[in-house]
Amino acid sequence: MTELQTTHGRQFINGRRVASGEPTLTSLRAHDGAPLGPRFYPATREEASLAAQAAGQAFSHYSQTAPEVRARFLETIADELDALGDDFLTLVHQETALPLARLQGERARTSGQLRLFAQVLRRGDVFGARIDTALPARLPLPRPDLRQYQTALGPVAVFGASNFPLAFSTAGGDTAAALAAGCPVVVKAHPGHMATAEQTALAITRAVEKCALPGGVFNLIFGTDIGAELVRHPAIQAVGFTGSLRGGHALFQLAQQRPQPIPVFAEMSAINPLIILPQALRARGQALAKDLAASFTLGVGQFCTKPGLILTLRDDALASFTATLCAQVKAAAAQVMLNASTLQHYREKVDALASHPAFTLLASGDAADGCAEPRLYQTSASLLLAKDPLLLEEVFGPLAIVVTVDSEAELLAVVGALQGQLTATLHADSDDRDAAGRLLPLLSEKAGRVLFNGFPTGVEVCDAMVHGGPWPATTDARGTSVGSRAVERFLRPVCLQNAPDALLPPALQDANPLNLLRLVNGQWTREALSPSVD
CATH class of the missing domain: 3.40.605.10 (Aldehyde Dehydrogenase; Chain A, domain 1)
Structure with missing residues (x-):
């Protein structure tokens, strides 16, 4: 027998496969819950x-x-x-x-x-x-x-x-x-x-x-x-x-x-608010509706950066935008979620929204056995200002909630009422620039990443990326995952005082053997230090 066959399902501890007792855990197939392989x-x-x-x-x-x-x-x-x-x-x-x-x-x-x-x-x-x-x-x-x-x-x-x-x-x-x-x-x-x-x-x-x-x-x-x-x-x-x-x-x-x-x-947890300002809504409302529906239903809405809250200012272009968004949701297919437990939690959230008098179902995709259908809801800004828990909590699945506000002042108040987020997104054209400038500092207080004219589903792995945010997005807003x-989350600083050069770690030695860029006496340099520098 191969190693995999003989040691399947055991712990990995110190380079060995270890187990005791009986194998009682089963891997399940997501589509139908059938057992998948050994225990x-x-x-x-x-x-x-x-x-x-x-x-x-x-x-x-x-x-x-x-x-x-x-x-x-x-x-x-x-x-x-x-x-x-x-x-x-x-x-x-x-x-x-x-x-x-x-x-x-x-x-x-x-x-x-x-x-x-x-x-x-x-x-x-x-x-x-x-x-x-x-x-x-x-x-x-x-x-x-x-x-x-x-x-x-x-x-x-x-x-x-x-x-x-x-x-x-x-x-x-x-x-x-x-x-x-x-x-x-x-x-x-x-x-x-x-x-x-x-x-x-x-x-x-x-x-x-x-x-x-x-x-x-x-x-x-x-x-x-x-x-x-x-x-x-x-x-x-x-x-x-x-x-x-x-x-x-x-x-x-x-x-x-x-x-x-x-x-x-x-x-x-994050609901990742997405704000559409009036000029952007008028100039490209139809395209925004299509891309937005694709974003919050992507991967069955199982992205931690899914835009779950859509904030718009009341405007003549709003009706057309909402109609297109509803049409996109109705056309979106129901899909299998990660597992039965995830689907159950999604349906529990849907039931809670359905039983709440302040939420209105705008659109829903066709239902299918064992699948999650996309849903679009609407509610009032007053519910956000009241910090209703149902509106502030993430719904893990293909669902978004639309909130229309009456003025910029109310929009600023609504954003101020939000909890910490992984992302916040702002769609703004040139005529929206002043309002965008007033929103940006507040959004930066709320989220680890603020996007302009894009969609948050998708996280680039690079030096500049931040995937974090204030509570409850994370437990520590100072880091990124x-x-x-x-x-940096798994490092701590140590200061060595008057240590002999021979005992210093290579990163701190006078000769700079690692050729690091170091902050020396307030200046960034790769130069070696003379032992006599004072």
Whole structure:
């Protein structure tokens, strides 16, 4: 028998496959809920502890590896993922119902962000080197030699997302950023795509072996209620999470209740408001309606950046825009969601909106068994100003809500009433510029990314991207889970005072052996320092 056949469904702990008890977890086919392959073993408390301990033991070695070692490791993981055949993508499709073309793109994004972090390591961003050399003659007191760099925070527990089984899961952005920072990881596989997680984990462990790294650098466990054990374990020093507000909030509370509290970087909930100003509505209302419907129904509305709230000022062009938007929604097909649980939650939200007297159903797509049909609702600005929870909470699925406001002053008040968001979008033409200028500062307070004349579904993996935002979009608005700055979440600054050059890490040594761009006495430079500089 092959290794996969003999060890299927077991935990990945310290380079070994481990399991105890009985395999009671089943991977299900998204289209019909039928069992998909062999069963999986839920991790015991002891196994979760072993995984955290393995990460802790690997930390002292892995955190001190050279940037080039970690860069090659990340690139090797990317190569292993890219080498997985079509049967792998078929497996992911069966577990999630996501189209093969979408999964091909998501795999490219996953390997691409691993390679991006390899670039970040090679150019030295992770070190953040800052040097203030000694001023022994300064009065009234001399200044010591002070040198700051960033070092790995510690082992990270990663909780994968349901809607991105590759890019936000086992080998996704949190894992890639943590490994780039020098932090071993323990991944808690998402129960919605356990087979995908296992195959991805096998690819990562092959990379670990090829790079001759400690087995505890990467660990993965299965289970539905084992996450709390990871967060509580003293070896874990940070948490990366993508999922629901309820789940992220629970992990955040657990982390704060530890004897040693730790940071939780959770991406949770957003309704991603999209504002259309009058001139834009008049000039291109029909095109906006078509593109908007395509955006909020894309991927069955299962994108965390789906525009769920549409804000417009009352205008003569509004009726035509709304009619076109309704027509697009009615023509949109019902589709299979990620799993039965996701569909159930969507239908519960639909029922809640239907039973609320302040919401009016404007349009709905044709229903189909086991599928989510697109829906468009309308409500008043007063409900937003009253901060009705039903309107402020994300609806995960192909649904959007239209709110028409009577004046710019009311629009500003409505935006002010919103909670934190991942994105906010503004459609404005030249004649809308003054109003756009007044809205921009307020939108920037509310969201991590503000878009002009576009649609938020789609997150570019690059240096400038921010995928985060104030609560409840995330638990920490200072970070991003996409882009090169994501690595900063898993680093902490250390200052060395009057340390001998021979004991300094390479990033801070006088000779600058890594050729880093460093902030030296307030000036950015790659120049080496003379030992006699004062």
